[in-house]
Amino acid sequence: IINISLSDTRNIPEMQQAVSYAETHGSLIIASAGNRLTSASTKDGERYPAAYPEVIGVTALNTDLQPTDDSVHGDQVDIAAPGMQTAGTIPGGVDCVFATDAASSSFATAYVSGEAALVASMYPNELPVQWRQRILATANRADPDNRDQLTGWGIMDPMNAVSVTLSGNLRGPQLDGLSKPFQSSSYQDTIVLHPTQDRNARTKQIVAIAAICVLCLWSIAWIVGLRGKRQRTSV
Secondary structure, X not given: OEXXXXXXXXXXXXXXXXXXXXXXXXXXXXXXXXEOOOOOOOOOOOOEOOOOOOEEEEEEEOOOOOEOOOEOOOOOOXXXXXXXXXXXXXXXXXXXXXXXXXXXXXXXXXXXXHHHHHHHHHOOOOOHHHHHHHHHHOOEOOOOOOOEOOOEOOEOOHHHHHHOOOOOOOOEEOOOOOEEOOOOHHHOOOOOOOOOOOOOHHHHHHHHHHHHHHXXXXXXHHHHHHHHHHHHHHO
């Protein structure tokens, strides 16, 4: 697992070649989708190497797990992770927390790299493209079938990533990077529910009423008998 907590507005051929070489040799790259405060361009748009299809581009969330304007958004965003007030070993931090007022995708990228390392350790025989699908398909999102420019395929979910069973029916991104929408053709017909009539309903009502009457008579007889016993005892 290769963590790249940086981004560039330039699509450099040598960078793309290095990314392709790394994946073909068994590595998965996780890269920052970009920060406005540290970028020469504050506009949303593609950042590299996050924009390459082999790379997982990570954007940062604030302490409420919401996307912020601190991060650069666009097609390069594949997944979102915490990037503010995160635990670390930065000198001067309080209780190992780096106190910052801005969300940083560098921290978020490290989180997703940790998730990728966990996935790779549990599935060492899978390919990087399969690790990537696990991470992206299991991210938490409102729409299971589509990504957006702010959080990509959603918020990272390591537990689901290591628990999911990969298949061609998995909703979200496929191994080729495309999205497979939920197929609902077999459920298009309107379902009409018709009430059914119990042929024994009348008999059941009579039996129920008779049972209640018997119970009432038995209760009355028991009470009368109890009173008669008390009267004899008092005499």
